[in-house]
Amino acid sequence: MERSGRVSRAMSREARLGRVAIAGVGLIGGSLGLALRNGIAREVVGIGRRRESIDLAQRLGAIDRGTLDFQEGCKDAEIVVVATPVASVVDVVRVVAEAAPRAVITDVASTKAEICRSLAGIRTFVGGHPMAGSHKRGVQVARADLFKDAVAILCPTEQTDARAVSTVAAMWEAVGARIVALSPAEHDRMIAEASHLPHAAAACLVRTVSRDALRFAATGYADSTRVASGDPELWSQILLSNRFEVRRALEGLCHRLVELGDALLAQDAEAVKRILSEARDLRDAFTSPPQARSGE
């Protein structure tokens, strides 16, 4: 993986997939459907829990047809993409593996260690995490170009079928993503710091500022707390699924806060300036990569 752009582009042109089933046609599943229906997959089948959302996905062009029946939806699928909320991924993948033993299965959840460990026995399953999204939810905000220039992280284990890995990689590359391979543990540690920690910290920051003080909050507060608007149901599942790494990251942040507080109390101007300079330099060096513009 981490193929050169040239190889990627060549693969994209050649990639022609058979039937792809998508379980959970929300923002991610719906965007993938829109992109795959752009001449990449022969057919896109949506599987949902509610008739209305499946009908909406079809009307919006995200799927060719939809069903509430897993058995029927997975039939003869080359790939089944499980794009349901993180807490349900393990159960759904098990049902799919029963229903379609020859299909390649992948998911899009933003934590991987717990899921890949639970599904270690299923060799056709490849843990995946496309780094794209939005704070909005639902197929109505799906976009065919959501994965263009995005990073799609894949977390194959030693047990994973090699053909399954290359099939899933080809699918994401065909919709414009760049593949990065990480172990499930590496993935969870890095995403805990890069994504889950900012969310958790923003929620805590919001709960620290009193209503009185809020009258004087400005863009600094607004920017720093924006992600606290994320869906509590979705995010509690994500944080719980990655609880060890998130907790470690929270502790790391606490340690830095105490360090700064102590330097302030000691009136150690040099230490305070050093801390803020280091942070400024690190932040200035960061430029949000286009591929990760709204990833979770």
Add this chain to the structure above:
Amino acid sequence: MERSGRVSRAMSREARLGRVAIAGVGLIGGSLGLALRNGIAREVVGIGRRRESIDLAQRLGAIDRGTLDFQEGCKDAEIVVVATPVASVVDVVRVVAEAAPRAVITDVASTKAEICRSLAGIRTFVGGHPMAGSHKRGVQVARADLFKDAVAILCPTEQTDARAVSTVAAMWEAVGARIVALSPAEHDRMIAEASHLPHAAAACLVRTVSRDALRFAATGYADSTRVASGDPELWSQILLSNRFEVRRALEGLCHRLVELGDALLAQDAEAVKRILSEARDLRDAFTSPPQARSGE
């Protein structure tokens, strides 16, 4: 104070000030100069430490004339606005009070308790903090409308001359700001939470995320850490000057982080969801007031 809009507007139209001297013609001092020269003050005199910045301020129309000499700059001024970095405010106000014993003196620093305590003996001094700004610095980014619809906090004490308070209030209202009166201690507590804490937390968050993980950072990280780009020299002065309240706010944040980390480790899904829901509701209820769009 907290006058009605109608009274404010009436005052603005009537406010005609004599000579105003501004010590430190950067973003704040320069913007005030531009606004005051719009028919509000008879003359705006800039006082600086470097000839070049004074010349630039004059070329940009922020001052009528400039000088490096405090004595000369304050001569016959009705108001002297000390718009220098927070660490120098006390010394500069003392020099000004000597040079111009009849002038009303105010400042613009974003902490007030330490400054107002140190200057308690000077009855012509009114602590002030216009809640406007930018992460950019210097007179070259000054704007005549910077204080339009902004909040200007004034922190008079029992010793402060009443005429001085009304003169400073009239000046800020004349340039479009709305006056809020707070005690210096109240000001520092609220601004610690609403402004200084987000800055300190962003710096700590940046220093927590490893370089490896940064590859996968997206808009969540970008938004949450934006203010960490602030000037380290300026911000270390601000945080040090408000160190007790900032440290207390940092401890409050730590407490929330530990609370969330514990709920995660205990796999207490209800508690995690409750924390995130509460944060989401508080954040969604916040709308950045236009008056505080970039205040420090």
